[in-house]
Amino acid sequence: MVKFIHAADIHLDSPLRGLERYEGVPSLARSATRDALERLVELALDEQVSFVLLAGDLYDGDWRDYSTGLYFRRQMNRLREAGIRVFWIRGNHDAASQIALRLTLPEHVRELSCAEPETVILDELGVALHGQGYAQRAVTDNLARTFPPPIPGMVNIGLLHTALEGREGHEPYAPCTAEELVNKGYDYWALGHVHAREVVHQEPWIIYPGVLQGRHIRETGPKGCTLVTLEHGRVTRVEHRDLDVLRWCSCPIDCSPAADLDGLLELVRSSVRQEMEAAQGRCLGLRFELSGQTPLDRDLRRNPGRLEAEIRAAVQEELGDGGWVEKIKLRTSSPQRQLAQEFLPAGFLQQFFSTLDQDPELLAAVQDCFQEMKAKVPGELFAEYPELDLEDPQAFQALLHEARSLAELVLSPEEGTEDED
Numbered sequence: 001m002v003k004f005i006h007a008a009d010i011h012l013d014s015p016l017r018g019l020e021r022y023e024g025v026p027s028l029a030r031s032a033t034r035d036a037l038e039r040l041v042e043l044a045l046d047e048q049v050s051f052v053l054l055a056g057d058l059y060d061g062d063w064r065d066y067s068t069g070l071y072f073r074r075q076m077n078r079l080r081e082a083g084i085r086v087f088w089i090r091g092n093h094d095a096a097s098q099i100a101l102r103l104t105l106p107e108h109v110r111e112l113s114c115a116e117p118e119t120v121i122l123d124e125l126g127v128a129l130h131g132q133g134y135a136q137r138a139v140t141d142n143l144a145r146t147f148p149p150p151i152p153g154m155v156n157i158g159l160l161h162t163a164l165e166g167r168e169g170h171e172p173y174a175p176c177t178a179e180e181l182v183n184k185g186y187d188y189w190a191l192g193h194v195h196a197r198e199v200v201h202q203e204p205w206i207i208y209p210g211v212l213q214g215r216h217i218r219e220t221g222p223k224g225c226t227l228v229t230l231e232h233g234r235v236t237r238v239e240h241r242d243l244d245v246l247r248w249c250s251c252p253i254d255c256s257p258a259a260d261l262d263g264l265l266e267l268v269r270s271s272v273r274q275e276m277e278a279a280q281g282r283c284l285g286l287r288f289e290l291s292g293q294t295p296l297d298r299d300l301r302r303n304p305g306r307l308e309a310e311i312r313a314a315v316q317e318e319l320g321d322g323g324w325v326e327k328i329k330l331r332t333s334s335p336q337r338q339l340a341q342e343f344l345p346a347g348f349l350q351q352f353f354s355t356l357d358q359d360p361e362l363l364a365a366v367q368d369c370f371q372e373m374k375a376k377v378p379g380e381l382f383a384e385y386p387e388l389d390l391e392d393p394q395a396f397q398a399l400l401h402e403a404r405s406l407a408e409l410v411l412s413p414e415e416g417t418e419d420e421d
């Protein structure tokens with residue numbers, strides 16, 4: 001029996017996004033990509049694998065200094081002591097052209113050529129490895145096409161960083177089709193580049209293990225590597241292993257059952273408890289998306305700062321130092337908002353207000369309307385609101401301004417902070 005690990009897209013020392021803006025981010029979050037790599041090394045030692053494959057984007061980009069390379073080397077040395085070899089290729093992030101600093105790697109860590117497909121034969125294991133890395137960041141050629149035919153009598157493994165036919169959110173590098181890979185006659189394709197786990201094909205196996213550690217809120221859920229077992233010259237077992245130390249969670253909260261703010265916070269708390277259980281003690285980066293029709297809608301939108309602070313406080317109570325709130329998105333609605341949206345054509349109020357700015361006659365007409373309305377209202381009401389002095393042009397402008405922002409607030413389909421990436 002021979003075991004090996006297939007990992008990809010480690011993006012070592014990649015800064016995690018969404019950490020900087022808030023207090024209460026655990027320090028662990030800053031070393032997550034390194035910690036996940038350590039867990040990979042531990043898995044390799046525990047499972048006594050024969051070799052480890054890294055299918056590109058080991059590094060996130062050019063190193064700030066040599067510490068990234070030295071750190072990687074130190075981890076690899078732990079594998080050498082156990083006789084575990086490592087084979088890796090460069091991807092778009094760590095293409096030969098992208099990384100200026102170089103550090104000689106020990107002999108048991110072997111990089112496959114960026115110039116052409118290279119084959120390494122591991123005679124004692126009955127394994128033939130074929131792979132090619134990226135010389136340049138943007139590889140638009142079909143690299144798989146020039147990979148050699150399989151070596152008969154061996155388990156043939158292809159190592160390639162590719163988007164295949166194209167995957168959403170990923171540059172279409174080294175394009176090829178799954179069919180082409182199947183037809184190549186190899187037993188296993190160890191792919192990299194796509195950050196979500198995917199078993200593209202079984203027997204022959206074509207696999208994306210996904211990123212080793214999620215780096216932002218779009219990389220949610222368990223992350224890790226693939227552990228492969230070979231017996232009698234064929235692949236007999238393929239398992240995903242979770243190695244992430246920090247888990248990103250997107251938590252939808254339907255606010256409609258909540259009668260008040262406390263009720264809403266209880267919904268948030270129970271969602272946090274669920275995620276904690278699923279993540280088995282890992283650190284959590286949480287995003288809440290509040291939706292549903294609720295009478296709270298108006299208060300939430302008028303005072304999003306308070307809402308955010310209350311949610312952060314509730315989460316802190318549940319999680320302690322075990323996580324933080326990455327972002328809160330407000331997508332709630334109210335019966336009033338729905339009514340307004342149904343009855344007022346999109347952009348109508350906006351257009352009205354901007355015309356008002358430029359058209360003194362329209363402005364005068366509106367002012368007359370208000371005067372008429374004012375005449376019908378008992379005078380003592382106005383004594384309480386001196387700012388409703390409609391004859392004063394400045395006061396009138398201020399009122400219009402307020403009306404405009406209120407209208408925008410009520411009509412906006414969604415409020416709150418938006419993604420900037």
Ligand SMILES: [Mn+2]
Nearest residue numbers: 057091092193
């Ligand atoms: Mn990539």
